[in-house]
Amino acid sequence: MAEEKDKTKTESPFIEPGHTYGSITDKISSMILTRKTPLGWFIGFGIAFSLMMVLLFSITYLFMKGTGIWGLNIPVGWGFAIINFVWWIGIGHAGTLISAILLLFRQEWRTSINRFAEAMTLFAVAAAGIFPLIHMGRPWLFYWLMPYPNTMNLWPQFRSPLVWDVFAVSTYALVSLLFWYTGLVPDFGSLRDRAKNKFAQKAYGILSMGWRGSAIHWHRYETAYLLLAGLATPLVISVHTIVSFDFAMAIIPGWHATIFPPYFVAGAVYAGFAMVLTLIIPLRKVYGLQDFITIRHLRNMAKVMLATGLIVAYGYMMEAFTAWYSGSEYEQFMILNRMRGPYAPVFWALIICNVVVPQFLWFERFQSKVGALFAIAIVVNIGMWLERFIIVVTSLHRDFLPSSWGMYAGTFWDWSIYFGSIGLFFTLMFIFLRIMPAISIFEMRTLVKGSKKKIEN
Amino acid sequence: MPQLFHPSTNTFAKVSIFGAIFLIAAVLWVFLSIERSSYVTQAGVVREQPIPFSHRHHVSQLGIDCRYCHTTVEESNFAGIPPTKTCMACHSQIHATAEMLEPVRESWRTGKSLEWIRVHDLPDFVYFNHSIHVKKGVGCETCHGPVGKMALTWREKSLNMEWCLECHRAPEKFVRPRQFVFSMDWHPEIDQKILGEKIVKEYDINRLTNCSICHR
Numbered sequence: 001m002a003e004e005k006d007k008t009k010t011e012s013p014f015i016e017p018g019h020t021y022g023s024i025t026d027k028i029s030s031m032i033l034t035r036k037t038p039l040g041w042f043i044g045f046g047i048a049f050s051l052m053m054v055l056l057f058s059i060t061y062l063f064m065k066g067t068g069i070w071g072l073n074i075p076v077g078w079g080f081a082i083i084n085f086v087w088w089i090g091i092g093h094a095g096t097l098i099s100a101i102l103l104l105f106r107q108e109w110r111t112s113i114n115r116f117a118e119a120m121t122l123f124a125v126a127a128a129g130i131f132p133l134i135h136m137g138r139p140w141l142f143y144w145l146m147p148y149p150n151t152m153n154l155w156p157q158f159r160s161p162l163v164w165d166v167f168a169v170s171t172y173a174l175v176s177l178l179f180w181y182t183g184l185v186p187d188f189g190s191l192r193d194r195a196k197n198k199f200a201q202k203a204y205g206i207l208s209m210g211w212r213g214s215a216i217h218w219h220r221y222e223t224a225y226l227l228l229a230g231l232a233t234p235l236v237i238s239v240h241t242i243v244s245f246d247f248a249m250a251i252i253p254g255w256h257a258t259i260f261p262p263y264f265v266a267g268a269v270y271a272g273f274a275m276v277l278t279l280i281i282p283l284r285k286v287y288g289l290q291d292f293i294t295i296r297h298l299r300n301m302a303k304v305m306l307a308t309g310l311i312v313a314y315g316y317m318m319e320a321f322t323a324w325y326s327g328s329e330y331e332q333f334m335i336l337n338r339m340r341g342p343y344a345p346v347f348w349a350l351i352i353c354n355v356v357v358p359q360f361l362w363f364e365r366f367q368s369k370v371g372a373l374f375a376i377a378i379v380v381n382i383g384m385w386l387e388r389f390i391i392v393v394t395s396l397h398r399d400f401l402p403s404s405w406g407m408y409a410g411t412f413w414d415w416s417i418y419f420g421s422i423g424l425f426f427t428l429m430f431i432f433l434r435i436m437p438a439i440s441i442f443e444m445r446t447l448v449k450g451s452k453k454k455i456e457n
Numbered sequence: 458m459p460q461l462f463h464p465s466t467n468t469f470a471k472v473s474i475f476g477a478i479f480l481i482a483a484v485l486w487v488f489l490s491i492e493r494s495s496y497v498t499q500a501g502v503v504r505e506q507p508i509p510f511s512h513r514h515h516v517s518q519l520g521i522d523c524r525y526c527h528t529t530v531e532e533s534n535f536a537g538i539p540p541t542k543t544c545m546a547c548h549s550q551i552h553a554t555a556e557m558l559e560p561v562r563e564s565w566r567t568g569k570s571l572e573w574i575r576v577h578d579l580p581d582f583v584y585f586n587h588s589i590h591v592k593k594g595v596g597c598e599t600c601h602g603p604v605g606k607m608a609l610t611w612r613e614k615s616l617n618m619e620w621c622l623e624c625h626r627a628p629e630k631f632v633r634p635r636q637f638v639f640s641m642d643w644h645p646e647i648d649q650k651i652l653g654e655k656i657v658k659e660y661d662i663n664r665l666t667n668c669s670i671c672h673r
Contacts, residue, residue: 150489151619153619153623202462209470
């Protein structure tokens with residue numbers, strides 16, 4: 001143990017030495033204001049934007065034809081839309097965890113990735129939010145989900161977890177947005193002061209809401225930020241718990257399990273960190289941010305991934321154990337059907353992606369090798385999507401009555417909307433990178449030796 | 458660096474943040490009001506008919522019973538629109554040459570029905586039955602309003618679902634004894650609450666609020 005502690009001390013720092021307040025501000029603001037936009041940005045944005053157009057086209061076609069263009073049918077009435085929804089919502093979780101929980105635990109290393117991860121949360125929630133809406137038969141009546149004094153004198157079914165979802169996800173989106181924006185205000189102030197052209201000055205000026213950096217501003221800012229962190233912390237747990245209720249409240253074998261909430265929350269954080277790594281590894285390379293996002297950050301994230309991955313693996317194990325221990329033949333059949341049934345290859349691919357491959361993260365060699373880390377993160381992203389596929393499809397496709405069994409497969413439009421949503425996510429991400437500071441400028445300054453926060457600690 | 462914004466921006470920012478709440482509330486209120494306005498529901502709007510038929514004249518001044526024309530109201534879901542024959546029973550003798558009644562005579566000659574414009578048209582996804590409402594003591598005027606005062610007919614109520622539920626959730630507030638169902642301008646002699654509860658018990662009126670009672 002003592003040895004390991006020593007090692008952490010000698011390990012690469014959270015910010016490479018030699019940086020001053022000025023150099024940090026220069027470097028991050030130059031990404032937006034002065035430096036030429038790298039070629040990688042244009043290529044990435046072009047691809048993402050094209051994919052987003054695919055999404056728009058597919059949704060237009062969907063609205064013209066109805067959900068019949070998807071592979072949905074009885075018995076599998078929940079297909080890609082729900083899989084993608086849960087996948088995206090899960091990805092969002094890392095942002096809130098990094099920004100709120102790690103802040104409250106005073107984990108300094110969050111500083112250089114929190115802004116980015118929060119943005120990722122917002123865009124992931126935006127991508128997730130599309131799916132429940134387009135999954136409706138009459139999407140133009142989406143507002144029926146909200147309780148309002150309508151002329152039918154009807155209220156949503158408050159006993160339904162789908163309604164809880166509406167509140168959970170919208171609260172989550174709102175709090176994440178507020179948290180993200182509050183954190184950005186001082187940086188918008190810096191950008192306003194550094195911007196050269198009139199339009200940028202005005203735009204950042206409006207966004208910074210008159211930020212002058214006075215002591216009273218900072219005082220209020222710190223209070224607000226802490227309060228928002230407190231508000232966001234329970235959301236990390238609650239949102240995915242409620243998403244898991246969509247399944248756990250049903251009596252379908254494979255869904256009706258008490259382990260679902262913690263297992264979903266761990267899965268969400270797992271997927272989220274995988275996505276942060278997927279995004280941040282190319283980002284630090286393209287923008288040359290290796291001295292801000294150091295190997296130590298990547299290693300920390302890899303460790304979080306490993307830990308949550310193990311919880312998820314425990315979840316899989318418990319699913320199988322509970323099925324056996326319950327003595328319920330339907331539960332037992334469900335597990336055997338997952339392992340040996342028509343979707344067995346998907347199940348085993350999921351086990352390889354989510355359980356086997358991440359075990360490489362035990363070794364320092366893989367933790368600090370950027371390429372390996374990137375590969376593992378991608379594998380986990382895929383694995384988490386497969387997990388939701390397995391949960392949604394295998395439970396539904398063979399339930400209690402063999403006469404109602406059926407098979408499910410996504411159609412062209414299922415896939416086009418899925419990939420399109422990835423396009424939407426990345427388009428938003430690229431726009432964010434271009435116009436907003438991807439790394440919190442003023443928080444990075446606190447990492448410089450001799451700054452106030454350092455002394456305090 | 459010159460000042461980016463005029464000092465008045467401060468006031469503007471404060472007002473906009475404060476006002477946003479009221480603005481959102483106002484927009485919601487406007488939408489909900491429009492939904493309930495007679496512009497959308499057509500309540501209280503007189504529909505133009507092929508003949509300016511006056512319920513006031515026929516019901517209040519002449520004292521014709523509702524069922525003389527709406528014959529099936531007690532045994533069918535549809536109250537019934539009278540055939541031209543019903544009109545001609547009187548109008549072959551009274552006002553037999555009135556200019557205004559020419560469409561009725563024409564219909565009588567050609568056998569082609571008069572095309573009345575329907576005033577109370579429920580959506581097709583709603584099942585509604587007149588006979589059961591009449592039998593349980595719901596007066597004509599409870600839903601159709603003071604028909605005896607309508608020179609030209611309008612729809613009195615919005616026909617919104619919240620209006621249906623108002624009675625389905627608390628029928629005692631609206632029901633009356635069966636013998637007064639077809640009366641106009643009826644008022645309970647004792648407190649409606651006491652009378653209503655008595656009638657609910659006596660006629661075995663249930664609070665039917667299950668979705669599939671009406672949306673079958």
